Amino acid sequence: MLDIRNLTKQYxxxxAVDHVSTVFERGAINAIIGPNGAGKTTFFNLVAGAAAPTSGEIRFEGKNIAGMAPDAIARAGIARTFQTTMLFEESTVLDNLIVGHRLRTGSRLWDVLLHTPRHKRDEAACRDKAAEMLDFVGLSAIGNHMIADTSQEQRKRIAFALALATEPKLVLLDEPAGGVNPGETDGLVALIHKMVEHDITVCLIEHKMDMIMSIADRIVVLDHGAKIADGSPGEVRNDPAVIEAYLGAEHAQA
Structure with a gap:
């Protein structure tokens, strides 16, 4: 689904990202790991269009999307969440999610100003999609709550729902379990599996190694912007370069 070829970003x-090449298969859970400053978030920014690469290709379903605008990449089918959830604190949970589906609608400024039938249809479609995604992440009961009154774990789920409202084929999750306790982490892992069951490919950045080793089908390890390993959890866990740069000997299998 995603074919990265010699991807490089220089400031x-x-x-920040140094000639990285890798492939992410459709229907898999892929992970990007590495020490702080390894280039993980920059890698996500390049794939999602928040930054343009210095060189290299990002081929999504065969098309090179490197350097395309974020909205065009979102329409192509890539959505992302952020390490710090970015939500409107003084709006309801449901209202925060309505914006996610707008890129799939056709209303323009005049439709909004004149309240045309198309605008009314699109508004209804956005609200229906928001409610559907809220149910998907298990938060239908708090749709009318203000974001300011939600917990960190609920905000993570809301961020998932916002990304899913764009109807993506690939979701990039930046530290989805950051700041939540082990029990809540288990719930988010179940939700990630649910995404894959619904034909959504997942790629995540995460520092919780027990979680990554149990959930990922494929892991890419970055260090100082370069790829130092790429493979299954078992392969990565026992790679000497990864142990030295990041994991430590306690993560190696006997």
Missing amino acids: GGLT
Whole structure:
């Protein structure tokens, strides 16, 4: 589904992503791991269009999307969440999700100003999609609650729902379990599996290694912007370069 070829991003004399090549298969749970400053979030920014690569290709379903605008990449079928949830605190949960489906509608400024039938249909479709995604992540009961009154774990689920409202084929999750307790982490893992069961491919950045080793089909390890390993959890866990750079000996299998 996603074919990365010699992807590089330089900021002046700093190389944040250094000639990274990898492939993410459709229907799999893929993970990007590595120490702080390894280039993981920059990698996500390049795939999602928040930054343009210095060189290299990002082929999504055969098309090179490198350098395309974020809205065009979202329409192509890639959605993302962020390490810090970005939600409107003084709006309801449901109202926060309505915006997610707008990129799949056709209303323009004049439709909004004149309240045309198309605008009314699109508004109804966005509200229906928001309610559907809220149910998908298990939060239908709090649709009318203000974001300011929700917990960190609920905000993670709301961020998932917002990404899913765009009707993506691939979802990029940036530290989806960050800041939640082990029991809540288990619930988010179940939700990630549910996405895959509904034909949504997942790629995530995460520092919780027990979670990654149990959930990922494929892991890419970055260090100082370069790929130092790429393979199954078992292969990565026992790679000497990964143990030295990131995991530590306690993660290696006997």
